[in-house]
Amino acid sequence: xxxxxxxxxxxxxxxxxxxxxxxxxxxxxxxxxxxxxxxxxxxxxxxxxxxxxxxxxxxxxxxxxxxxxxxxxxxxxxxxxxxxxxxxxxxxxxxxxxxxxxxxxxxxxxxxxxxxxxxxxxxxxxxxxxxxxxxxxxxxxxxxxxxxxxxxxxxxxxxxxxxxxxxxxxxxxxxxxxxxxxxxxxxxxxxxxxxxxxxxxxxxxxxxxxxxxxxxxxxxxxxxxxxxxxxxxxxxxxxxxxxxxxxxxxxxxxxxxxxxxxxxxxxxxxxxxxxxxxxxxxxxxxxxxxx
Numbered sequence: 684x685x686x687x688x689x690x691x692x693x694x695x696x697x698x699x700x701x702x703x704x705x706x707x708x709x710x711x712x713x714x715x716x717x718x719x720x721x722x723x724x725x726x727x728x729x730x731x732x733x734x735x736x737x738x739x740x741x742x743x744x745x746x747x748x749x750x751x752x753x754x755x756x757x758x759x760x761x762x763x764x765x766x767x768x769x770x771x772x773x774x775x776x777x778x779x780x781x782x783x784x785x786x787x788x789x790x791x792x793x794x795x796x797x798x799x800x801x802x803x804x805x806x807x808x809x810x811x812x813x814x815x816x817x818x819x820x821x822x823x824x825x826x827x828x829x830x831x832x833x834x835x836x837x838x839x840x841x842x843x844x845x846x847x848x849x850x851x852x853x854x855x856x857x858x859x860x861x862x863x864x865x866x867x868x869x870x871x872x873x874x875x876x877x878x879x880x881x882x883x884x885x886x887x888x889x890x891x892x893x894x895x896x897x898x899x900x901x902x903x904x905x906x907x908x909x910x911x912x913x914x915x916x917x918x919x920x921x922x923x924x925x926x927x928x929x930x931x932x933x934x935x936x937x938x939x940x941x942x943x944x945x946x947x948x949x950x951x952x953x954x955x956x957x958x959x960x961x962x963x964x965x966x967x968x969x970x971x972x973x974x
Contacts, residue, residue, distance in 0.1 A: 824926025825919040843919030
């Protein structure tokens, strides 16, 4: 290891004897491009992405969610720090932000895949929309339940919302499947078919919904070790099921009737024969020749 002599190690003046490379000259002294002075400073300078960085740590008070703390820290940073300073989270806060970054896209992809599967099953672009018409009410019920119980929309609650996509659509599948069979085999109108489907499939819909509610109720009540973290999942599922169950039996038949009439109008428009005026030959004049 090469080092300078001991009499040059404690003074900063010998630093000017150092030479650096130049594009025009072989080398130039350091004091030609820098000013050397003695001052107080940190022993080490931390860097993040080749930029000087300072790390500030914080803890959570009892009863405060990590999402609320991240929002508060961002708000204070925008108010106090100048625009030349950039901020980012590390550790648990960064993992929290990255976990929620792709959940919205995941929910949209789940709905899209279900729509494609239902479209292949029913060979229609309209009936999957009727089946998925109950999802907004289920999501609203889940968010309203979390708000009433003062729970945060954490990762477990979002998993419960994704579970609702698969649980809620089975009510509409039961009614629409019966209505389509009644239309094709018995020749009923869409209004009569969906009305019969709502009456006959009412008991299976209530049985499956109550089974799902009773299965999720222990999670919502918070039994067992670590149940506090899983309570938002149970509350989201129960709230979404209850709210959508009250509206599905009324909303789904309405969507079915209107969308079925729209589909029939579109089919009749495509199969409409050309008008008679379009088939008549164009008139022409026949004149006498002078020859």
